[in-house]
Amino acid sequence: MKYIDIYHLLKEKIIKGSYLPYAPLEGEHALAQAYQVSRPTIQKAIARLKRESFVHTRQGAGIFVNPPEFYQDNSVISISERIQSDQKLDNVVLLFDTQPAEGELAEHFAQVPGSLLIHYRRMRIINELPAIIEETWMPCSLFPAFTREDCGHSVLQYIEQTCGLAISHDVKTLSGKALNQEEAWLLRTQEGRICLSIRHKVFLQGGKMAQFTLETLLSNEVTTVSMR
Secondary structure (H helix, E strand, O other), X not given: XXXXXXXXXXXXXXXXXXXXXXXXXXXXXXXXXXXXXXXHHHHHHHHHHHHOOOEEEEOOOEEEEOOHHHHOOOOOOOHHHHOOOOOOEEEXXXXXXXXXXXXXXXXXXXXXXXXXXXXEEEEEEEOOEEEEEEEEEEEOOOOOOOOHHHHHOOHHHHHHHHOOOOEEEEEEEEEEEEOOHHHHHHOOOOOOOEEEEEEEEEEEOOOOEEEEEEEEEOOOOOOOOOOO
């Protein structure tokens, strides 16, 4: 859908800082002309940006960009999208295989036990420093062409841009965990350190779960924003 493409373009500009926090977006008419679409198409793209806290509107004043703390932890944004121009992101694939859906995983994906799941484990390295260990499962039936090479890039962008599937939401569960020996070695820190663990359940529009991910972060801080 055209409005999804425009939503992604505007979201990327916001995340990358092309639009500064609290700065106004162009009006609907100007955006419609710039992207050569109808105003209803622009309105749909803006409505999604509002739902995900990227922008807000002021009656009679226009559309304004929210600061990052409004949307970073409330929206489905990949590390690749968050990375700034002065930062470097590398992905090191530690493991790539397929596994049968059993037990909790079969339940998560509403799969028949024994159905195949893509399974990979990778390190996210920012500015040459290890930051995140990520382990992910995805249904082979949804992503039959997914390869090890695709793990080297944003998988959320692969889902939406390569596969043409619309992501609806990400259910996150945060907890603390003590790093085991392997995790501590990968993150270049001490064994037993308490770090942040995040379980992600990423759903497509329509309700299918596309991805189940376990993230182990070197950081152990959580920031929340409350809006009045």
